Amino acid sequence: MKRHLLSALTLALLASVSGMAGAAEKSVKPSKPTSGIAVEYIDPAVRAQDDFFVHTNGKWLATTEIPADKASWGSFAKLHDDIQPQLRAIIENAAANASGNADKQRIGDFYAAFMDEARLEQLGVAPIQADQARIAALKDKKELPALIAYMNRVGISAPIDFGVHQDNKDSTKYVADFGQSGLGLPDRDYYLKKDDAKLADALAKYEVNIAKMLALAGDANATANAKAIVAFETEIAKIQWTKVELRDPVKAYNKYELAKLPAMMPGYDWNGYLAATGLAGKVDYVIVGQPTYFQALDKVLADTPLETLKAYFQWQLVRSAAPYMSKQFVETNFDFYGKTLSGVTEMRPRWKRGVSATEAALGESIGKVYVEQYFPPEYKARMDVLVKNLLAAFKQSINTLEWMTPATKKEAQAKLAKFTTKIGYPNKWRDYSSMTVKRDDLLGNVRRATEFRYNYEVNKLGKPIDRDEWLMTPQTVNAYYNPEMNEIVFPASILQPPFFDPKADDAVNYGAIGGVIGHEISHGFDDQGAQYDGDGNLRDWWSEADHKNFKAKTGQLVAQYNAFSPLPGYNVNGELTLGENIGDNSGLAVAYKAYKLSLKGKKAPVIDGLTGDQRFFMGWSQVWRMKMRDPALIQQIKTDPHSPGQYRANGTMRNQPGFYDAFGVKPGDKMYLSPKDRVIIW
Template identity: 65%
Template sequence: MKRYLLSTLTLSLAAAFASAAEPVQPPAPLSGIDVQYIDSSVRPQDDFFSYLNGLWLKNTEIPSDKSSWGTFAKLRDDTLPQLRVLIEAAQNEKNKKAGSETQKIGDLYASYMNEARLEKLGYKPLAGELQRIRALREKKAIPALIAHLSKIGVSVPYGIYVGQDSRESTRYATYISQSGLGLPDRDYYLKKDDAKLADVRAKYERHIEKTLGMAGHKDAAGAAKAILALETALAEVQWSKVELRDPVKRYNKVEIAKLGELTPGYDWKGALGAANVAGKVDYVIVGQPSYLSGFNQVLEKTDLATWKSYFEWQLLNGYSEYLSKEFVDADFAFFETVLKGVPENEPRWKNGVSTVNGVLGEAVGKEYVAKHFPAERKARMEELVQNLLVAYKQSIDTLDWMGPETKKEAQAKLAKFRPKIGYPSKWRDYSALTVKQDDLVGNMMRARTFAYNRSINKLGKPIDREEWGMTPQTVNAYYSSTMNEIVFPASILQPPFFDMRADDAVNYGAIGAVIGHEISHGFDDKGSQSDGDGNLREWWTKEDRAKFQAKADMLVKQYSGYSPLKGYNVNGELTLGENIGDNSGVAIAYKAYKLSLGGKPAPVIDGLTGDQRFFMGFGQVWRMKMREAQQIVQVKTDPHSPGQFRANGTMMNQPAFYEAFGVKEGDKMYLPPKERVTIW
């Protein structure tokens, strides 16, 4: 035994001397590029997206429970098992303190997973609310009913919510906005010459009929036909998604006493009283005045029986996934299979995790961050964000389309940007929410009411600048114009967006471009209408606005020419802000990457130059496949362009991309210099 110890010590000393003589070299940095997916049969100069992701596109099937599959979807799906471990640990904890977050997380999940109990109950958990609707005797009671249904998260013709006043961002205001359609967009009702949309409408009517019938409606077929006609009438007076992008047109301050001028005869006193708003505000901000007037006319023309059926349908629609299997299956068959092309529902545990995540997101997020988000990741991200802000600061001074007066204001706004990274500094308080182990529908109603009351209770209070609009476990990021902040949740800060092991090139091309994208929203066609304090104010000169608009118009035309599906083109106006974000984000991230090199050459890794890895880092995060039905939904409703055009369209506008890959006239990725859109 002594000889063993001695020999071990001798070996240890020998190793120590060897280490002192020959320092261990740190591991070579990774490229961070998924080179195994490169399709060498495609030239990057002709189709960068297919070159970079071609073998993945050829060999990958969309999972049977997904409408699309790619980088975002995979990261979200990979996060679910991590959350499941945390949630089931809460469920299985034996000595849970009543009212604790652990108890609420565990019991909400238990109530969702108890399928045997849900089968016994059928639609009985909604009996009280159905009776409330069926007992309606006159239209005068509809405003109060709309307010009540809003509280429990049911879709109704208009929504009431609280947010920062867009012209006075230091105070909260009450907003009223159009709502109430069951299909994804007004086009699904109004495009009569589109056979695919007509088929969706017919199946939607049958789905309404089936659902109402399962809940005991006496004339489900007649009611379904009337409901579709009612929703079509609402769609006809709603604003399009392009119109909704204009923050100035959406800001219509109306005194409470004058709301009746928009909707003669409508009981706003009863509506706002039931909504818990009366007495707390003297004005509201109406998003779409013409819609509100149009809704009031539809209300007058439509009989009470149809309105009752409509509210009954919207109640069932909002809660079907929390009822017995026949309701769950019917809901899935239309909203996932018909609308999105998904053949198979997710395992119940995934839906359960998503439900808990939606209700108690920050309580779960607190545990997720502790286990899955190391401090060094946050620190390196903070460094990247600061480098991007420096690049923006320098870029503003060199813009040829922005004059000195506007540049001064732009710098002032940029200086007030506030980054939030990883997770909130103050976690949400769920103490007022009651969760029971055997009451799923009740839990969801209380959760939605809790969220509603939390929003309404902000009125009259200081702005909560520590609040987050996403949970840490969300694979996404956002910019808030009223807060003038950029927010990057922990879950997006992982490969391929952010790789701690990789060389900087790929990180600047991926998460760096995401950072640049979000910052650019403060200066795009919408965000540029708000100043550094978050107030809607025109701080551009007319000349500079005109120059910017000329570039924006070029981008609209460019992206409107892209078609992911025959007969369905990208809506260049709807996607303008996000397309500006992609193009500006890459341009600024590239400048920040160059600054980070400090004049030194970038290493060549896997035979790829630094510039090539930068652009490939961006292109690989938009790796995606989508089912046809979901592609239609995306084109009609999503302000983001499809992934292949986020990759290729953006590259075609970047001068450095042409140099990195030797793109020349005649190549399919080539745009003449005068047709390239360079904003930053």
């Protein structure tokens, strides 16, 4: 349970745009640049001033069907899907040409084990029988800590989880962090919002799915046990913190010496748990993310019959293993988690699932080859120039803030100066030599890969901070900001429109990938990131006046997004999405300044009948082109700190003064906000 603030569904560019520096820019600047705008998708029937997202993407929205095996479809999903054949070729080539190369052998054997459906049908329930017996053998609740520690180690969900990360108040040390876990549904609301018909229906179908899965695994009392399991998980849901509460890093920082853990949860054998997790002797304190949850969990466990707890752990075992077992388990699992929760009608082809599983286990081994084939070294240098350009614009932006006091501006500049940028791929690759992969043991491979990652994390304790570590693989279509490292990270995953178009004029690239880079920089100064200093420590570097002004602005932003309703009865949660909304609004504002600086006083050309400023803002809107199935959209609203795509476009535009000028937005237009209501933070 790492408390890193990752910007999911955010993409990084792997090349520069012109107007930046030297030879690198010349290699991508075309003699006759295109607009980079997918003009074929523009819907002229919808005014840009009334719905900019639909104006830019309307014809795409009207003609595009979400693929049957996808919960959503858009720019990110398509580019991720486009990469899959590349990764498949890397994996299959590794399998065919291992010849003594241990890395290739592991990749090939893992994928082969996944693709061997005949073997999985032959094994049936056998892969989980040893764990089933372990759970069935429980005689006393005193044995639960050892079982939970084992489940933590091999990746089976349990009511207690932990991870290893930097101490938020001493970023020079690694620390173990305990947190809430253990639900089979995406959020506590699925259990507790009884007046929501859609969530109630999902809960009812969840219970049916549990019964089916347990029956497949040999449980003669599956129906009764399923009912008891849902009741138990409902009790857990009642005591868990909400997604909004979990966003507060100060509230979540609760330092406990090991000797004081029993006082928080007297009925739990903490000494046994710590020994079984491998933490004993490695730490003298831990961070407890949600103390009230642990205190209440003690009573919930005490009040729950042992047989119910055993049924619950059997269910979590089966649920975690199902995707890696025989066809019946795979299809029954998909029937609920794919069809019911996400609205997906077909499973992904088996080879794509095999690629995903192999990547999850051996991501950097695959990434190393991916970089060699698809990320020339000069791309890293080009991206470095572009990021520096955005950082320079952010530095200028801080100096112009009217709401921030001079002393706090100085602190903000000091933090910005300490930013670390990682581009493309890590300086050193992970060593998987201690991981055993067997060609005839898929679930065993998955468990051993999980335990490998577990040991990798635990072995950090007591050692210096590894500042070369990456939290994403190079082939991941994403980017992130890590507050404890004060770093922005851009994996080497993509180099194609709509995020970057080497044939296009600068405007669209600044609006698209420039906005994304600005987004990641802004995470260092959103409502969470701003609580960390330049060294990655939780420290209040704000004056009282700054806090007041910042809260007023973020409160306005919360209210704006709370008003957005992507589905009847389901509004965006402005508090849950606040950090990402700050990132979008501030990131695009900074990218716009960087674009203006790149022009060096010259007037941008008109291309496809669009001015430079118009292309800039349309570039951002193209990035968030997306359609989503209703069940998946509900799940996003309940669990995801990002707003749905249309509001990442429209919600951001309404706060950008340049957008009003570019498209002549006036009072009475649906996109219009009065100047006093526009939120400009960074």
